[in-house]
Amino acid sequence: MKSLILFLQQVNIEQKLKNAPDSQYQVGILIGSFVPFIVLVGLAYALYYRAKKKEQNLK
Structure with a gap:
């Protein structure tokens, strides 16, 4: 499954920039x-912040 996701996410940006109209x-x-x-990155930060806040509430 992981390899399928990586395959679908591969994009040749250099080629797109080369063929860009403007x-x-x-x-x-x-x-x-x-x-x-x-x-x-935003999702990871939100999860980290939420976990840290939950940990502080347990103390």
Whole structure:
């Protein structure tokens, strides 16, 4: 299952940038490639904060 997810997530950004019609499209590609990473970091931080808060309430 993990290998299937990794296969589906592989995107050739260099090729997309090379074939981009203009600079605005290139910026969109770069932003779009970072959005999943930013969402995962935000989710990890939220889970960490929630767990830390729960731990403090138990003391």
